[in-house]
Amino acid sequence: MPSGKHKSRSMRRVFVKTPGNRTVVHYRKRKPAKAKCGKCGAVLPGVASERPVYLRKMSKTQKRPERPYGGILCSKCLRILMKDKAKAISAAIGGKND
Amino acid sequence: MIEIGRVVMKIAGRDAGQIGLIIKILDEHNVLIDGEVRRRKCNINHLEFIAKVLKIKAEASSSEVRAALKTSGFDILEKKSVKKDVAPRPKKVRKIKVHEDKQLDVKKAPEEKTAGKKHAAAKKGEPKPVRKAPAEKPQVKPAAKKTASKPAPK
Numbered sequence: 001m002p003s004g005k006h007k008s009r010s011m012r013r014v015f016v017k018t019p020g021n022r023t024v025v026h027y028r029k030r031k032p033a034k035a036k037c038g039k040c041g042a043v044l045p046g047v048a049s050e051r052p053v054y055l056r057k058m059s060k061t062q063k064r065p066e067r068p069y070g071g072i073l074c075s076k077c078l079r080i081l082m083k084d085k086a087k088a089i090s091a092a093i094g095g096k097n098d
Numbered sequence: 099m100i101e102i103g104r105v106v107m108k109i110a111g112r113d114a115g116q117i118g119l120i121i122k123i124l125d126e127h128n129v130l131i132d133g134e135v136r137r138r139k140c141n142i143n144h145l146e147f148i149a150k151v152l153k154i155k156a157e158a159s160s161s162e163v164r165a166a167l168k169t170s171g172f173d174i175l176e177k178k179s180v181k182k183d184v185a186p187r188p189k190k191v192r193k194i195k196v197h198e199d200k201q202l203d204v205k206k207a208p209e210e211k212t213a214g215k216k217h218a219a220a221k222k223g224e225p226k227p228v229r230k231a232p233a234e235k236p237q238v239k240p241a242a243k244k245t246a247s248k249p250a251p252k
Binding site: 066067068075078079082083085086087089090093094 | 107108109110111112114115146147148149150
């Protein structure tokens, strides 16, 4: 019978086949949820979702994309933001010319 | 819209949000840009055009492009230099006691030198092991100097 702490669903069950040809259950901790875009809620690609001990071993660039708002906004939302920024600059210049 | 001297902003990639100038048209999809962005080929789909055209010659150098952007009023970040100018570490100078007999101070007046020699002559009666002390000392010096001043103390 599994011990009480292993009955929790926060641990996942992995069935492992041993060299002695028995199938045993191993209890492993779950990974944290994947990061989501701050604006549209889509899953962010290129952002590592690991347990803290593994995250600490990774370098900074391995954990998020090398881009403004990398790890916060998805590429689609970033482009929309940048387009708006460019349009604002154009409008400001247009105002000056007049 | 797509012409040499057109001010653009990159909307994708590492340089997103930075301003550049078109300095050469490569084909129907790509242009060469420079300025605040890195000097490289860029897809037109990754650019957002700004309502300004600056007068610049084709394939201008980076410094010319940056100067043109600055004079026309765009706030451009200076390129961060990667190399740091660090002052060299001060070398530790150890005080080494030189034996009186081995004092080779040229600055001293010759009279003092002869005086020292006389003193040494008077000391010759003493046992010799005192001389070996400075020969052993070079081993105490830091590693860099070890190869230079390693006698054979046997």
